[in-house]
Amino acid sequence: MPEKCAVCGQPFELEPGFWYGTGYVSYALSVALSVTTFVAWYVLIGMSVHDNRFFVWMGINIFLLIVLQPWLMRLSRVIYLYFFVKYNPDHKQDAVETHSH
Numbered sequence: 538m539p540e541k542c543a544v545c546g547q548p549f550e551l552e553p554g555f556w557y558g559t560g561y562v563s564y565a566l567s568v569a570l571s572v573t574t575f576v577a578w579y580v581l582i583g584m585s586v587h588d589n590r591f592f593v594w595m596g597i598n599i600f601l602l603i604v605l606q607p608w609l610m611r612l613s614r615v616i617y618l619y620f621f622v623k624y625n626p627d628h629k630q631d632a633v634e635t636h637s638h
């Protein structure tokens with residue numbers, strides 16, 4: 538993750554500890570991903586209490602969450618940053634957002 542935007546110089550970490558809040562976003566993304574794979578598995582492969590298909594899904598899901606973690610982490614940071622910094626079409630003239638406001 539770069540420290541600031543390559544185009545306008547917007548710092549990504551607005552204040553020390555800013556990224557702690559991304560934990561909630563990345564948790565929400567992980568839950569959303571798990572629900573998605575669960576529904577896909579349920580529809581395509583099915584679930585039954587009489588075999589271990591549920592546990593196979595769980596293993597695959599955990600594997601997916603670990604493999605996608607770097608991507609989820611960056612995505613959640615971008616989503617979190619959007620709560621605080623809106624796109625500014627005049628970014629060439631205007632000052633960047635900082636924690637001073």
Ligand SMILES: [Zn+2]
Pocket residue numbers: 542543544545546547628
């Ligand atoms: Zn920018």
